[in-house]
Amino acid sequence: MNTQDIENTLRKLRLSGMAQTLQTRLMQAQAAQEPFLDTLSSLLQDELDQRRSRLMARRFKLSGLDEKPSLADFDWRFNPKLPRGACFELHSLKFLSEGANALLVGKPGTGKSHVAKAVAYQATLQGYDVAYVEADGALARYALADADERARLLKGW
Known part of the structure; x- marks a missing residue:
């Protein structure tokens, strides 16, 4: 399986956060000679971050708020x-x-x-x-x- 196949599989599994950062994470891993589990951990964190970001955007949209004050x-x-x-x-x-x-x-x-x-x-x-x-x-x-x-x-x- 090449990286394009992996990206397509990630998208089919609805892991678009991982698919979006796969190429970058692979280059980082190769440059730093990073262990596989560290790279996998980074990819999983990318997915979690993207899901959280989408969820926050959806909650804000449904809230009826027109701004993000503090x-x-x-x-x-x-x-x-x-x-x-x-x-x-x-x-x-x-x-x-x-x-x-x-x-x-x-x-x-x-x-x-x-x-x-x-x-x-x-x-x-x-x-x-x-x-x-x-x-x-x-x-x-x-x-x-x-x-x-x-x-x-x-x-x-």
């Missing part, structure tokens, strides 16, 4: 009354492991959306499925929906 990007001088400690506590996602809920309330323009998006994005990074919706739009859609659509919306939330 609390490190937040300008805390913008609203000094915002409880920084509580925001970072939410960002730790401890409330999820406790089975609790989080509700952010306050006047418009105070940073609630940024904090909520940062927490939601952190949850996607930690492997949670996220559905980010803004209350006013979601509740308006719900109010205007028929009974079947309301049931579908509730199930999604």
